Structures are given as structure tokens and as C-alpha cells.
Amino acid sequence: MRLLVNHQNTMSSYSSNFLLVPIPEYPVLDCVPNKNVKIVVLGASSVGKTALIVRFLTKRFIGDYEANTGALYSRKINIDGEQVSLQVQDTPCVSLQEDTEVLSCQEQINRAIYWADGYVFVYSITDHRSYRTIKPLYQHVRKIHPSGNIPIILVGNKTDLLRARQVATNEGARLANELGGAHFEASARENYDSVSDAFHHMCLEVSRAIGSSNGEKRRGLHLVRPKSPNMQDLKRRFKQVLSSKAKSSNTSL
Numbered sequence: 001m002r003l004l005v006n007h008q009n010t011m012s013s014y015s016s017n018f019l020l021v022p023i024p025e026y027p028v029l030d031c032v033p034n035k036n037v038k039i040v041v042l043g044a045s046s047v048g049k050t051a052l053i054v055r056f057l058t059k060r061f062i063g064d065y066e067a068n069t070g071a072l073y074s075r076k077i078n079i080d081g082e083q084v085s086l087q088v089q090d091t092p093c094v095s096l097q098e099d100t101e102v103l104s105c106q107e108q109i110n111r112a113i114y115w116a117d118g119y120v121f122v123y124s125i126t127d128h129r130s131y132r133t134i135k136p137l138y139q140h141v142r143k144i145h146p147s148g149n150i151p152i153i154l155v156g157n158k159t160d161l162l163r164a165r166q167v168a169t170n171e172g173a174r175l176a177n178e179l180g181g182a183h184f185e186a187s188a189r190e191n192y193d194s195v196s197d198a199f200h201h202m203c204l205e206v207s208r209a210i211g212s213s214n215g216e217k218r219r220g221l222h223l224v225r226p227k228s229p230n231m232q233d234l235k236r237r238f239k240q241v242l243s244s245k246a247k248s249s250n251t252s253l
């Protein structure tokens, strides 16, 4: 969702909602060169993707939102003692098609998945369907990034609504383990530390992955290995050259 401020109280003549660009972009000049941590936040409708991002970046919880069009937030953060540039891409919701495990998602989500280096999968602990969306969503990400390690975390949001819980903590942990990522439960509404822990973990994972590949795009997606010459073919051609040389020296004798 997008951040939205309702000015109903201050503008009595009409009720209008003003969209804010909530978080100013920071200059990245004094950041580690080539260290650009790019994270995308994915999940079903109303699980709290925007709320989590905004909470992490501003420490604030803002309850009123409008359907998300996919905002990109930029920040400078300290990871492992280094200042790195962080970009967090919010996304529109994904959904499962009626009574299936088939995922519906917009093209802009595919672009965000392709662009990102780390993946935050969010479900709401009060919505089991949002939890069931995670595995197909992960498989979808895997289609776009079929090889190598991809840093991921699973976040079960809305832990303040314990009475409405539909997803047990160990269900979330089991799925995270299966997908190869860490599991967090958080409340964007009531607990900043839970949100911060999850995002910091994600940033650390991505930063280390980038560091270990010297800032190059990993996963081999963009690295087309040059074809090595076929040895059999080379030998055959070498023999041809030798025999034609032998023939020509025989005829000249």
C-alpha cells in the first residue's frame, strides 16, 4: 500500500486524501561504492508490507493507506560497520487463483523480483491464505532466479492480533526452513524491534552476498560463459592441416 495522509480534519470544505512521498532519498556519496542493497517486499493483500517498510525506515506506524502502486524507498544504513545504500521496493499484492495454488501477480512484480538481491516474504499470522501464498510466490521468484543462493526471509506480521492467529509460529518456521531462509514474527503496529530485527537480518544477508561476489550481479543470470572450443573438432582440423601439408610436400619431391 501507499502512504496516505487524510486531511479531512484540516480541510472542512471537502474530504481529500494527499499522497505523501514519505521518506526522503538520502545522498549515497559517502556509502561503500558498489554496495547497493536491493530488497523487495512481497506478499498477499493487506498483510502489512507497506506498514513494515515504513516502520523499519521511520520507526513509525501509520494506519491509513491506499492501495499500493509499488513505491521505492532509498536509505543509507550501517551494516557490519559499513555505510551502504539500501533500496526497498514495496509491491502490489499477489494472490492465489480461486481454490488453486496458482499465483496471480502483476508484471511490475516480476520486474521487482528480477531487480532485487534479497526477498522479504510477508504473511499475516491472522490470515492462513496469505501464508499459503508464500510457497507459490517463492517458486515464482525461483523461476526468475533459477540458480544460486537467494537471500530470503519470512515475516509473519500482525502478532499484536494474537487472538485472531491462524498461522502457528512453528508453521512459519517450518516453511522458512524448507525455503532456506530465516523466520521472523513481527508487529508493524506495536513492536519496532521485531521489524528492525527482520530487516537488519535481510540487509546483512544481502550485503554479505554482494561482498562475496565483489559487487557483481550474482546468480550467473547475466554472465554468459564464453563457449570453449570443441577439442574433438580442433584435433580433426589439426589432422586435416597436417595431412594436407604432408601431401603437398610429397608432390613437390
Ligand SMILES: Nc1nc2c(ncn2[C@@H]2O[C@H](COP(=O)(O)OP(=O)(O)OP(=O)(O)O)[C@@H](O)[C@H]2O)c(=O)[nH]1
Pocket: 001, 002, 043, 044, 045, 046, 047, 048, 049, 050, 051, 052, 062, 063, 064, 065, 066, 067, 068, 091, 092, 093, 094, 157, 158, 159, 160, 161, 186, 187, 188, 189, 190
Ligand atoms: N493490527 C495490525 N495491523 C496492521 C499491522 N501491519 C499493518 N496493519 C494494518 O493492515 C492493513 C494493511 O496494511 P498495509 O501495510 O497496507 O498492507 P499491504 O500488504 O501493503 O497491503 P496491499 O497494498 O494490499 O498489498 C492496514 O490497515 C494496516 O494498518 C500490524 O502489525 N498489526
